[in-house]
Amino acid sequence: MPAVDPDPTLATLATARANPAQRRLAGIVSLAFGAVTLALLPIASHPMPPMPGFVPVYQSALTVVYALTTYLFFSQYLHTRSVPLLLLGAGSLYVTLIVLLQLLSFPTVLAPGRLLGDGPDTTTWFWTFWHVGPPLFALPYAIMEGDGRSRSVPPGRAARVGWFAAATAAVAVVLAGLAATRYVHLLPKSVEGDDYWLLTTSGIGPVVVALTVAALAVLCWTTRLRTVLQLWLAVSLLLLVFDNMITLSGAARGTVGWFVGRLEALVAGLIVLGVYLREVDFLYARAEAAADEREARRAELQLARDNLALALEAAEMGDWEIDLVSGTSRRTPRHDAIFGYDRLAAGWDVETILRHVVPEDRAMARAALQGADGRERIDLHCRIRRADDGATRWIALRGKAYLDEAGRTRGLAGIVMDTTRQHEAEERLNQAQKMEAIGQLTGGVAHDFNNLLTIIVGNLDMIVRRPEDAGRVARLATSGLQAAKRGAEVTEKLLAFSRRQVLRPETVNPNRLLKDFQGLLRRAMGETIQVRLDLDASLDPVRLDPGQFESAVLNLAVNARDAMQGGGVLTVRTCNAHLDAGELADRPDLSPGAYVLVAVTDTGHGMDAATKARAFEPFFTTKEVGKGTGLGLSQVYGFVRQAGGHAQIKSEAGRGTSVELYLPRSVGQVAESQPVGPLPLRRAAAGEVVLVVEDEPAVLEMAVESLGELGYRTLTATQASEALDRLQGPERIDILFSDVVMPGGMNGVQLSVEARRLRPGLRVLLTSGYTGTALDDQGVPADLPLLSKPYQREELATKMRLVLGRA
Numbered sequence: 001m002p003a004v005d006p007d008p009t010l011a012t013l014a015t016a017r018a019n020p021a022q023r024r025l026a027g028i029v030s031l032a033f034g035a036v037t038l039a040l041l042p043i044a045s046h047p048m049p050p051m052p053g054f055v056p057v058y059q060s061a062l063t064v065v066y067a068l069t070t071y072l073f074f075s076q077y078l079h080t081r082s083v084p085l086l087l088l089g090a091g092s093l094y095v096t097l098i099v100l101l102q103l104l105s106f107p108t109v110l111a112p113g114r115l116l117g118d119g120p121d122t123t124t125w126f127w128t129f130w131h132v133g134p135p136l137f138a139l140p141y142a143i144m145e146g147d148g149r150s151r152s153v154p155p156g157r158a159a160r161v162g163w164f165a166a167a168t169a170a171v172a173v174v175l176a177g178l179a180a181t182r183y184v185h186l187l188p189k190s191v192e193g194d195d196y197w198l199l200t201t202s203g204i205g206p207v208v209v210a211l212t213v214a215a216l217a218v219l220c221w222t223t224r225l226r227t228v229l230q231l232w233l234a235v236s237l238l239l240l241v242f243d244n245m246i247t248l249s250g251a252a253r254g255t256v257g258w259f260v261g262r263l264e265a266l267v268a269g270l271i272v273l274g275v276y277l278r279e280v281d282f283l284y285a286r287a288e289a290a291a292d293e294r295e296a297r298r299a300e301l302q303l304a305r306d307n308l309a310l311a312l313e314a315a316e317m318g319d320w321e322i323d324l325v326s327g328t329s330r331r332t333p334r335h336d337a338i339f340g341y342d343r344l345a346a347g348w349d350v351e352t353i354l355r356h357v358v359p360e361d362r363a364m365a366r367a368a369l370q371g372a373d374g375r376e377r378i379d380l381h382c383r384i385r386r387a388d389d390g391a392t393r394w395i396a397l398r399g400k401a402y403l404d405e406a407g408r409t410r411g412l413a414g415i416v417m418d419t420t421r422q423h424e425a426e427e428r429l430n431q432a433q434k435m436e437a438i439g440q441l442t443g444g445v446a447h448d449f450n451n452l453l454t455i456i457v458g459n460l461d462m463i464v465r466r467p468e469d470a471g472r473v474a475r476l477a478t479s480g481l482q483a484a485k486r487g488a489e490v491t492e493k494l495l496a497f498s499r500r501q502v503l504r505p506e507t508v509n510p511n512r513l514l515k516d517f518q519g520l521l522r523r524a525m526g527e528t529i530q531v532r533l534d535l536d537a538s539l540d541p542v543r544l545d546p547g548q549f550e551s552a553v554l555n556l557a558v559n560a561r562d563a564m565q566g567g568g569v570l571t572v573r574t575c576n577a578h579l580d581a582g583e584l585a586d587r588p589d590l591s592p593g594a595y596v597l598v599a600v601t602d603t604g605h606g607m608d609a610a611t612k613a614r615a616f617e618p619f620f621t622t623k624e625v626g627k628g629t630g631l632g633l634s635q636v637y638g639f640v641r642q643a644g645g646h647a648q649i650k651s652e653a654g655r656g657t658s659v660e661l662y663l664p665r666s667v668g669q670v671a672e673s674q675p676v677g678p679l680p681l682r683r684a685a686a687g688e689v690v691l692v693v694e695d696e697p698a699v700l701e702m703a704v705e706s707l708g709e710l711g712y713r714t715l716t717a718t719q720a721s722e723a724l725d726r727l728q729g730p731e732r733i734d735i736l737f738s739d740v741v742m743p744g745g746m747n748g749v750q751l752s753v754e755a756r757r758l759r760p761g762l763r764v765l766l767t768s769g770y771t772g773t774a775l776d777d778q779g780v781p782a783d784l785p786l787l788s789k790p791y792q793r794e795e796l797a798t799k800m801r802l803v804l805g806r807a
Contacts, residue, residue: 015080015227016227016228017226017227017228018225018226018227018228018230018231022228022231023225023231026231026232026234026235029235029271030235030238030239033238033239033242033264033267034238034242036260037242037245037246037260037264040246040256040257040260041245041246041249041257043256044246044249044250044251044255044256044257044260045249045250045251045252045255045256045257046255046256047252047254047255047256048254048255048256048258048259050254051259054262055103055106055109056103056106056109056110058262058266059099059100059102059103059106059109060103061266062099062265062266062269063096063099063100063103065266065269065270065273066092066095066096066099066269067096068273069092069096069269069272069273069276070089070092070093070096072273072276073085073086073088073089073092074086074089074093074162074166077089077158077162078158078159078162080152081152081153081154081155081158082151082152083144083151083152083153084140084141084144084145084151086153086161086162086165087137087140087141087144087165088137088138088141088233089162089165089166090137090165090166090168090169091133091134091136091137091138091169092137093166093169093170094133094137094169094172094173095130095133095134095269097169097170097173098126098129098130098133098173098176099126099130101116101126101173101176101177101180102123102126102127102130104116105117105122105123105126105180105181106123116177116180116181117180117181117184119184120191120193120194121180121184121187121189121190121191122180122181122184123191124190124191124196124199125179125180125184125187125190126176126180128190128199128204128208129176129179129180131208131212131240131243131244132208132211134212134215134236134237134240134268135211135212135214135215135216135237135240136211136215138215138216138219138233138237139214139215139218141219141233142215142218142219142222142223143218143222145222145223145230146218146221146222146223147222188202188204189202190202190204190205194252194253194254195251195252196247196248196250196251196252196253196258197251199248199251200248200251205244205248206248208244209241209244209245209248212237212240212241212244213241215237216234216237216238216241219233219234219237220234228275229272229275232271232272232275233272235271236268236269236271236272237268239264239265239267239268239271240264240265240268242261242264243261243262243264243265243268244261246260246261246264247261316334316417316418317334317415317416317417318331318332318333318334318335318336318337318338318415318416318417319331319332319334319335319415320332320335320348320399320413320414320415320416321411321412321413322348322349322350322411322412322413323410323411324349324350324409324410324411324412325410325411327347327349329347329348329349331344331348335416336348338393338395338416338417338418339356339384339386339387340356340385340386340387340388340389340391341387341388342388350369350370350412353365353369353397354366354369356384356385356386356387357382357383357384358382358383358384358385358392360383361382361383364380364382365380365382368380368397369412370409377399377400377401378397378398378399378400378401378412378414379397379398380395380396380397380398381394381395381396381397381419382394382395382397383395393418393420394418394419394420394422394423395416395417395418395419396416396417396419397414397415397416398414398415398416399412399413399414399415400412400413400414456484463477484790505543505544505545505643506543506544506545506546507541507542507543507666508541508542508543508544508546508549509539509541510539510542510549510574510596510598510663511535511536511537511539511574513546513549513550514533514535514553514572514574515533515535517550517553517554518531518533521553521554521557521572524554524557524558524561525557525561525570526561528564528566528567528568529560529561529564529567529568529569529570530568530569530570531570531572532569532570532571532572533571533572534571534572534573534574535572535573535574536574536575536576538576539574539575539576539596540576540594540596540665540666541596541665541666542596542643542663542664542665542666543643543664543666544639544643544663545639545643548639549639551635551639552635552636552639552640552661553572553598553600555633555635555636556600556633556636556659557570557572557600559633560600560601560602560604560657561602562604563602563604563605563606563656563657564602564603564604568602568603568604568656569602569603570600570601570602571599571600571601571602572598572599572600572601573597573598573599573601574596574597574598574599575596575597576594576595576596576597576665577594577595577596577597577662578592578593578594578595579592579593579595579646579662580592593664593665594664594665595645595646595662595663595664595665596662596663596664596665597660597661597662597663598660598661598663599658599659599660599661600658600659600661601656601657601658601659602656602657602658603656604656604657605653605654605656606651606652606653606654606655606656606657607649607651607652607653607657608653612649612651615633615649633659636659636661640661640662640663643663643664644663644664645661645662645663645664646661646662647659647660647661647662648660648662687713688712688713688734688735688804689712689713689714689715689731689732689733689734689735690707690712690713690714690715690733690734690735690736690737691714691715691716691717691723691726691727691733691735691736691737691738692704692707692714692715692716692717692737692738693716693717693718693719693720693722693723693736693737693738693739693742693748693751694716694718694738694739695718695719695739695742695743696739697718699739699789700716700718703737703796704716706793706796707737707796709793710793710796710797710800712735712800715731715733719742719743719744719746720738720742720744720745720746720747720748720750720751720754721744721746723736723738723751723755724751724754724755724758727755727758727759727762728758733759733762734762734763734804735762735763735764735765735800735803735804736751736752736755736762736763736764736765737765737767738751738752738764738765738766738767739766739767739768740766740767740768740786741768748766748768749766749784752764752766752784763803763804764784764785764803765785765786765787765799765800765803766784766785766786766787767786767787767788767789767791768786768788768789769788769789769790785799785802785803787799
């Protein structure tokens with residue numbers, strides 16, 4: 001609902017520019033009356049035949065002319081609130097009343113004698129006050145219009161100011177009337193009977209002429225007669241000059257000069273009125289043309305609306321418009337049908353829409369509809385409940401907010417469409433893509449694990465068949481253990497990609513990790529590849545799992561090494577960075593702000609667009625069969641995303657590759673460095689008792705035997721309820737060693753909380769290979785130590801030492 005600008009063609013007489021034709025006409029009128037005046041000056045004093053009734057008719061006509069002009073001036077003032085127009089209106093009112101008083105001063109016009117005054121002096125002074133009025137009011141008008149500034153009265157005060165100006169003009173007329181009647185004997189004598197020579201010889205007449213000429217000159221000089229009103233006001237003043245000249249030249253009533261002067265004065269009044277009446281006719285013609293044009297535009301608009309309605313109906317879209325000021329709305333039947341109505345509802349507003357939106361999407365919908373002031377555009381995708389059957393449907397609502405001058409929303413308009421089928425199609429496509437990815441993932445995992453299981457099963461089979469050969473058993477067992485470790489690495493990478501591994505984040509400076517890690521990095525690269533560290537000394541800290549970070553950098557380095565078969569340069573660069581909303585347009589789950597950039601760049605053969613697009617996919621690899629699992633970059637991607645960051649690849653074929661990791665800046669304190677080197681194997685020294693809770697019998701047996709070898713006494717339980725029974729008993733228990741994921745309705749974290757309630761001094765160690773869905777994405781609390789499966793005896797001993805060493 002855009003605002004409608006006023007029609008710029010509807011300019012008033014006071015503002016419309018005078019065109020050349022009007023200027024030529026004004027010139028012709030001025031020259032004609034000037035020529036007549038000059039031609040009649042020699043015979044101005046000649047008497048005219050008697051014309052009974054001329055004076056009352058002339059004075060009445062003059063009164064009517066100036067009264068109509070006054071009405072038009074005040075009407076335009078109320079429309080434009082222009083101060084210069086108000087001055088002209090007040091001046092015209094003044095002349096109207098003075099002319100009326102002069103009419104009442106003539107003898108035997110409306111009564112046998114004079115109604116005002118007692119002689120011709122009164123009539124002559126009324127003529128003088130009349131002829132002084134137009135130039136006196138034209139002078140301030142010309143000065144105001146000349147500087148080009150707009151002077152207007154505030155809207156709320158226009159009527160009061162107009163009445164005040166009219167009252168002022170009336171007071172001036174009353175004062176002039178008193179001077180010309182009651183105090184006329186105090187004024188200079190300007191007439192003897194019907195002879196006006198005293199008007200000239202006393203200087204009163206020449207002063208009036210000089211004042212009129214001065215007003216005309218100022219008007220022409222300051223305004224350049226730009227507008228129609230200024231042009232014809234100048235012609236009117238010029239005719240008054242001619243009136244004064246020929247009247248004073250005749251110097252007596254009933255002469256040629258007196259008669260011609262009266263006619264010129266009447267024409268001077270008729271000039272402005274005639275132009276106003278011509279403008280009314282012109283405006284009427286323009287209004288008719290505008291009405292015809294508006295009707296044509298209305299027909300075109302209706303045709304466009306009909307075509308739009310057909311297009312929207314074909315596209316199954318509904319058209320809507322809400323006026324927030326009046327509370328009214330306009331909708332098409334399709335719009336209400338989408339919301340479940342078989343006919344247009346009685347009323348519709350923003351709250352009506354929000355009532356249909358499902359509670360989960362209502363806050364988002366309210367923000368989109370009520371927060372459109374700043375952005376004006378509306379783009380909303382949400383779910384609604386239909387009014388008729390209560391079915392949940394997806395809709396797309398797009399539109400625009402229209403603002404008032406203060407920037408507040410005064411209306412909304414747009415379209416709505418039911419996108420449920422499209423949404424379901426997208427869901428089916430996503431599901432198909434997921435199944436394809438799962439198939440690819442399953443095939444890759446099966447391939448790698450079958451190879452590893454072949455090694456483990458084959459070696460165990462050979463050990464069982466010939467257990468007496470100790471050397472052979474040790475060699476086969478070592479080979480099987482290495483295969484099992486490789487399987488654990490594959491599992492860890494899978495969890496990293498799916499962002500389901502348990503992290504132990506710390507606030508660290510990545511520069512320190514990279515410096516401590518650079519020795520291993522250089523050994524992994526070999527002699528033909530130069531390793532450069534370009535580290536920003538002012539780097540902000542980040543919060544991450546140091547081990548996962550080092551694993552991610554090592555994966556990137558190994559990939560870079562394989563891409564630089566003939567040697568090259570590997571650069572690891574760190575710096576502070578800031579990501580804005582535009583850079584994260586395709587990552588709505590990330591927030592703009594401060595990040596730390598870790599970039600690993602090589603000078604290898606690079607990637608083409610197709611390879612770069614799939615680089616983060618699990619089990620996607622360009623290496624030969626058996627040379628890689630295809631989980632390296634996917635592990636990097638999963639680690640960065642789980643850390644709340646963003647990973648991207650910049651690469652061109654033949655120009656190397658740069659993998660950029662954006663990690664969110666941390667405001668915490670950097671953790672102190674941990675002592676380097678393995679802790680000595682810690683065996684039980686005081687007969688500590690460990691309660692082992694594990695639902696898998698083989699794992700439980702392995703854990704009990706490992707703890708026994710370390711000197712611990714063990715108690716066992718296969719689920720949380722059994723463990724709680726033991727904890728409530730009298731037996732000594734120093735450590736609870738529990739699996740995280742267990743059957744029975746209580747997981748290891750919940751068990752540890754209940755166990756500490758029963759035995760406040762109890763120490764806890766948890767173990768798990770996967771915790772994501774079992775804990776509803778809550779994870780293992782940071783204050784609980786965790787031993788990841790699979791684990792060896794040395795790792796178990798180290799964790800036990802840490803647990804028993806805690807206060």
